[in-house]
Amino acid sequence: MTTLIVNGMEHPLDLADPRVTLLDALRDRLGLTGTKKGCDQGACGACTVIADGRRILSCLTLAAQCDGREITTIEGLESHPMQDAFMRHDAFQCGYCTSGQIMSAVALLGEDRAGSDDDIREFMSGNLCRCGAYSNIVAAVREVARHA
Amino acid sequence: MREFRYERPTTVAEAIRAVSEDPEADFLAGGTTEVDLMKDGVFHPDLLVDITRLPLRGVRRNGTMLQVGALTTMEELAADRTLMERAPFVREALLLGASTQLRNMATIGGNLLQRTRCRYFRDPAVAACNKREPGSGCEAVNSVARMHAILGASRDCIALHASDLAVALVALDAVVHLQSEQEERSVPLTQFYLMPGDTPDRENVLRHGELITAIDIPLPPEGIRSTYLKVRDRASYEFALTSAAVALTMDGSVIMDARVAMGGVGTIPWRGFEAEEVLRDAPATPDTFRSAADGMIHDTFTVPGTAFKVELAKRTLIRALTEVTS
Numbered sequence: 001m002t003t004l005i006v007n008g009m010e011h012p013l014d015l016a017d018p019r020v021t022l023l024d025a026l027r028d029r030l031g032l033t034g035t036k037k038g039c040d041q042g043a044c045g046a047c048t049v050i051a052d053g054r055r056i057l058s059c060l061t062l063a064a065q066c067d068g069r070e071i072t073t074i075e076g077l078e079s080h081p082m083q084d085a086f087m088r089h090d091a092f093q094c095g096y097c098t099s100g101q102i103m104s105a106v107a108l109l110g111e112d113r114a115g116s117d118d119d120i121r122e123f124m125s126g127n128l129c130r131c132g133a134y135s136n137i138v139a140a141v142r143e144v145a146r147h148a
Numbered sequence: 149m150r151e152f153r154y155e156r157p158t159t160v161a162e163a164i165r166a167v168s169e170d171p172e173a174d175f176l177a178g179g180t181t182e183v184d185l186m187k188d189g190v191f192h193p194d195l196l197v198d199i200t201r202l203p204l205r206g207v208r209r210n211g212t213m214l215q216v217g218a219l220t221t222m223e224e225l226a227a228d229r230t231l232m233e234r235a236p237f238v239r240e241a242l243l244l245g246a247s248t249q250l251r252n253m254a255t256i257g258g259n260l261l262q263r264t265r266c267r268y269f270r271d272p273a274v275a276a277c278n279k280r281e282p283g284s285g286c287e288a289v290n291s292v293a294r295m296h297a298i299l300g301a302s303r304d305c306i307a308l309h310a311s312d313l314a315v316a317l318v319a320l321d322a323v324v325h326l327q328s329e330q331e332e333r334s335v336p337l338t339q340f341y342l343m344p345g346d347t348p349d350r351e352n353v354l355r356h357g358e359l360i361t362a363i364d365i366p367l368p369p370e371g372i373r374s375t376y377l378k379v380r381d382r383a384s385y386e387f388a389l390t391s392a393a394v395a396l397t398m399d400g401s402v403i404m405d406a407r408v409a410m411g412g413v414g415t416i417p418w419r420g421f422e423a424e425e426v427l428r429d430a431p432a433t434p435d436t437f438r439s440a441a442d443g444m445i446h447d448t449f450t451v452p453g454t455a456f457k458v459e460l461a462k463r464t465l466i467r468a469l470t471e472v473t474s
Contacts (some may be wrong), residue, residue, distance in 0.1 A: 104249065
């Protein structure tokens with residue numbers, strides 16, 4: 001039996017078929033559908049979660065590899081200032097990439113890499129937004145970084 | 149994705165034994181290439197041996213050598229202070245690759261083994277791919293190609309080696325440590341990769357069940373001038389069209405020693421021994437740089453979609469040399 005620790009809660013998981021990715025385990029087994037499946041091949045960043053303090057792509061991570069690891073998803077953020085800033089700056093249009101953007105941005109603050117707009121753009125480049133809300137995303141991240 | 153079994157042994161020896169005993173087994177580290185290729189149906193092991201928790205992680209300085217555990221992530225190596233100070237262009241190559249999420253997952257050993265991004269290799273619906281199905285031909289040569297190799301390429305295969313890190317590391321004569329059930333051995337990275345020739349399916353000297361345990365990076369002398377210049381279609385999060393790793397030791401305006409390697413051009417990370425010969429003891433002038441570029445890029449094999457890379461690669465190297473010497 002595999003145990004995922006998601007947002008502080010332990011979830012025992014039967015992975016008799018180890019093909020289950022962390023993304024599918026979160027969405028289909030645990031009902032945590034805030035984490036989105038975009039490309040499912042590590043290109044878009046929509047599935048970004050934080051594992052043991054580092055942002056990773058849940059679509060290319062097997063759930064079995066996460067046994068005992070602490071996973072934080074968008075549901076685990078308790079009204080984080082980044083979420084408020086995304087709303088205030090209208091940092092989305094369709095919203096599909098947003099939870100990945102926010103998880104990535106929250107991790108970015110911890111990495112201390114939001115010093116300039118160029119840095120924000122560079123270190124958020126793994127999160128694509130096909131609606132093109134980038135300028136508002138940068139504004140939201142910049143604002144939270146300044147007040148952090 | 150086809151079914152497979154998953155195991156997570158607790159020692160290096162057990163992991164090596166598990167893979168060695170099953171010809172269809174493979175190691176699983178960061179998974180950023182491997183899981184992707186399994187989803188695409190290109191790669192279908194029947195057993196994955198998860199090595200991510202084995203004690204092969206961390207960076208240690210030993211005199212003039214930086215010893216990097218194979219399971220150190222790209223982000224962890226990029227954060228190493230010694231690397232930052234002594235070989236900053238290796239750090240640049242790391243941080244210009246992939247995204248932070250992928251760099252948090254991808255390991256240094258896995259990075260060196262990453263498979264080509266050739267779209268014909270990665271699409272099993274394409275019949276002709278000598279790398280995937282030996283003897284089946286090469287669709288890339290006859291169809292649309294762009295992100296492909298011009299050096300070490302032939303009608304049999306023009307698949308590009310996509311790693312940025314490996315380019316910087318071949319320039320520094322990094323050494324790969326390998327362990328199998330039978331032996332431990334060390335291979336210089338410049339001899340680790342195999343030219344495709346008529347066996348594009350064989351990409352390196354690794355044997356089945358053999359594991360990369362560590363990578364030694366010889367630190368260049370203090371005071372080198374270096375850069376990793378990556379030219380690509382978008383500003384970030386993209387593979388190289390061309391790239392150049394350059395590390396020079398200068399005395400005034402004369403180049404005393406040079407390390408040069410290029411990415412985006414070769415079927416393997418391309419070390420520029422001839423270019424280095426041209427640069428050594430030469431004045432840092434545009435003429436020298438153009439001669440070095442000519443020494444770097446010759447005997448190319450191009451298709452209509454890749455012909456632009458010949459001049460682009462030369463200009464990339466010239467710009468990198470100009471930047472580090474000015």
